[in-house]
Amino acid sequence: xxxxxxxxxxxxxxxxxxxxxxxxxxxxxxxxxxxxxxxx
Amino acid sequence: xxxxxxxxxxxxxxxxxxxxxxxxxxxxxxxxxxxxxxxxxxxxxxxxxxxxxxxxxxxxxxxxxxxxxxxxxxxxxxxxxxxxxxxxxxxxxxxxxxxxxxxxxxxxxxxxxxxxxxxxxxxxxxxxxxxxxxxxxxxxxxxxxxxxxxxxxxxxxxxxxxxxxxxxxxxxxxxxxxxxxxxxxxxxxxxxxxxxxxxxxxxxxxxxxxxxxxxxxxxxxxxxxxxxxxxxxxxxxxxxxxxxxxxxxxxxxxxxxxxxxxxxxxxxxxxxxxxxxxxxxxxxxxxxxxxxxxxxxxxxxxxxxxxxxxxxxxxxxxxxxxxxxxxxxxxxxxxxxxxxxxxxxxxxxxxxxxxxxxxxxxxxxxxxxxxxxxxxxxxxxxxxxxxxxxxxxxxxxxxxxxxxxxxxxxxxxxxxxxxxxxxxxxxxxxxxxxxxxxxxxxxxxxxxxxxxxxxxxxxxxxxxxxxxxxxxxxxxxxxxxxxxxxxxxxxxxxxxxxxxxxxxxxxxxxxxxxxxxxxxxxxxxxxxxxxxxxxxxxxxxxxxxxxxxxxxxxxxxxxxxxxxxxxx
Numbered sequence: 001x002x003x004x005x006x007x008x009x010x011x012x013x014x015x016x017x018x019x020x021x022x023x024x025x026x027x028x029x030x031x032x033x034x035x036x037x038x039x040x
Numbered sequence: 041x042x043x044x045x046x047x048x049x050x051x052x053x054x055x056x057x058x059x060x061x062x063x064x065x066x067x068x069x070x071x072x073x074x075x076x077x078x079x080x081x082x083x084x085x086x087x088x089x090x091x092x093x094x095x096x097x098x099x100x101x102x103x104x105x106x107x108x109x110x111x112x113x114x115x116x117x118x119x120x121x122x123x124x125x126x127x128x129x130x131x132x133x134x135x136x137x138x139x140x141x142x143x144x145x146x147x148x149x150x151x152x153x154x155x156x157x158x159x160x161x162x163x164x165x166x167x168x169x170x171x172x173x174x175x176x177x178x179x180x181x182x183x184x185x186x187x188x189x190x191x192x193x194x195x196x197x198x199x200x201x202x203x204x205x206x207x208x209x210x211x212x213x214x215x216x217x218x219x220x221x222x223x224x225x226x227x228x229x230x231x232x233x234x235x236x237x238x239x240x241x242x243x244x245x246x247x248x249x250x251x252x253x254x255x256x257x258x259x260x261x262x263x264x265x266x267x268x269x270x271x272x273x274x275x276x277x278x279x280x281x282x283x284x285x286x287x288x289x290x291x292x293x294x295x296x297x298x299x300x301x302x303x304x305x306x307x308x309x310x311x312x313x314x315x316x317x318x319x320x321x322x323x324x325x326x327x328x329x330x331x332x333x334x335x336x337x338x339x340x341x342x343x344x345x346x347x348x349x350x351x352x353x354x355x356x357x358x359x360x361x362x363x364x365x366x367x368x369x370x371x372x373x374x375x376x377x378x379x380x381x382x383x384x385x386x387x388x389x390x391x392x393x394x395x396x397x398x399x400x401x402x403x404x405x406x407x408x409x410x411x412x413x414x415x416x417x418x419x420x421x422x423x424x425x426x427x428x429x430x431x432x433x434x435x436x437x438x439x440x441x442x443x444x445x446x447x448x449x450x451x452x453x454x455x456x457x458x459x460x461x462x463x464x465x466x467x468x469x470x471x472x473x474x475x476x477x478x479x480x481x482x483x484x485x486x487x488x489x490x491x492x493x494x495x496x497x498x499x500x501x502x503x504x505x506x507x508x509x510x511x512x513x514x515x516x517x518x519x520x521x522x523x524x525x526x527x528x529x530x531x532x533x534x535x536x537x538x539x540x541x542x543x544x545x546x547x548x549x550x551x552x553x554x555x556x557x558x559x560x561x562x563x564x565x566x567x568x569x570x571x572x573x574x575x576x577x578x579x580x581x582x583x584x585x586x587x588x589x590x591x592x593x594x595x596x597x598x599x600x601x602x603x604x605x606x607x608x
Contacts, residue, residue, distance in 0.1 A: 012143060015142075015143035015144070016126065016143050018143070019122070019143045019144065019146070019147040020119070020122065022147065022527075023115075023118050023119065023122065023147065023150070023151070024115070026151075026531070026534045026538075027111050027112075027114065027115035027118070027538075030111055030534075030538040030539070030542055031107070031108065031111050033539070033542055034104060034107045034108075034111075034542045034545070034546065035104070037460060037463070037542065037543060037546040038104060038546065038549075040456060040459055040460075
């Protein structure tokens with residue numbers, strides 16, 4: 001991942017961890033967005 | 041250009057509407073939970089699912105609860121698919137012993153298939169095991185499509201309700217849309233595909249002896265079953281890297297016609313079903329006509345552009361018309377043009393020709409069809425809710441003009457709903473233009489381009505447009521299998537799918553509780569040709585305002601370069 005500065009290569013395990021956390025954050029973030037919309 | 045080409049475009053769209061109508065009538069019964077002729081077979085299976093998962097299908101959910109179930113199901117799909125793709129080297133049904141995908145490619149592919157995009161930064165036949173194809177991708181082809189239809193179902197119920205409380209049950213909608221709509225259609229259509237010559241086998245490959253005497257292994261697999269849900273579910277991810285240009289995915293003119301019709305049938309049927317559920321058949325016909333006009337105009341524009349000789353090739357005394365670069369000889373310009381318009385209009389993303397080889401204006405039309413926001417006619421479910429959003433915007437604009445509170449299908453449209461509609465529209469703009477702007481100046485991203493100048497920008501712009509619009513097709517010169525592209529296109533797909541669908545559910549949640557009003561003398565009739573013109577106008581003006589400046593930097597400037605013989 002040398003060409004993606006925020007996520008330097010740290011081995012497969014760390015890369016897996018990063019992408020799993022990113023995936024989880026995406027879906028949790030959308031849930032929070034929905035709650036925000038309700039408050040509009 | 042010839043009359044056969046125009047007739048082919050008209051016939052294909054006409055056939056899709058003719059098939060979409062009865063399917064839509066049937067879908068309405070499924071959405072309303074009424075009995076169907078498949079009940080004796082499928083009702084016990086449905087009950088089994090509810091019993092095993094503890095779901096009470098009669099428990100209606102509010103919009104936040106419905107959204108939570110929608111997101112939870114999609115998140116679970118993402119994690120399971122990510123695990124399958126990373127671990128496929130350790131799993132069975134891997135006859136060619138493929139290793140697991142890299143983490144960034146697995147992230148991209150998992151988001152891609154869960155979000156009904158099917159952007160593929162890899163070649164299926166050289167990367168994925170049969171288990172990954174069947175248990176990973178094909179499963180998502182069904183359930184991601186069913187998720188999209190579920191959101192549309194909830195929106196239909198909101199319009200049908202009179203001071204209602206819930207939008208229905210997501211788990212029941214997901215189950216019924218999969219069991220009663222996608223599975224039966226897939227079985228029937230895939231058998232027809234097999235009859236046209238598409239393979240369906242667990243064999244790894246067949247050996248062929250080339251003219252030079254060498255032995256070549258040609259990949260095989262369960263192609264027909266994936267092929268048909270790829271089209272019916274507007275997924276678009278091919279079994280083979282060449283997608284529907286590969287002779288095993290799309291062997292002849294009959295399979296080609298079937299695949300185009302399969303892409304259109306459920307998006308059209310969703311509108312028909314909406315009209316029946318809401319009791320607004322005339323208004324639904326208007327929306328359906330707007331969809332047909334938009335995709336038909338796209339197909340006509342592409343066909344006209346692809347059959348005109350380019351100045352550079354004429355000057356070089358080359359047979360320059362039609363433009364056959366990147367096209368299959370067995371399909372030709374007309375079939376390739378209608379396929380290109382339909383696959384970008386319905387947010388499918390399958391291709392039977394190289395979109396990068398289209399003339400600049402034709403390439404620009406494919407981008408614009410995606411940028412309109414999944415509504416011409418859009419993906420399964422997403423096409424309907426995208427079009428409803430544009431109809432809401434249209435009545436709002438009309439209401440501003442005459443100074444009355446806008447109504448649509450008996451529901452008063454107020455500031456809250458319009459805010460949600462605009463947030464849906466803006467997330468598309470933000471993701472497409474934002475990511476494209478950064479990639480256009482980021483050196484690591486620019487390394488992946490196969491061209492510079494206007495065409496290079498078009499590669500970038502197409503990629504983020506395709507990702508955000510959950511289409512999945514690509515300008516093939518772009519090498520997208522790098523951490524930058526896999527991560528950012530993954531995020532674009534996520535934003536385009538959920539950033540659009542969540543406000544749709546918010547609109548549904550807001551409308552369901554409102555009373556159903558009888559039309560008055562001041563109500564803008566939504567079942568007229570005038571309203572259809574208004575909706576099309578709003579769609580084109582909104583899409584043009586958002587994306588015309590960026591289109592001018594890519595395909596439009598490239599078109600003028602072509603006219604000056606600076607490009608061909």
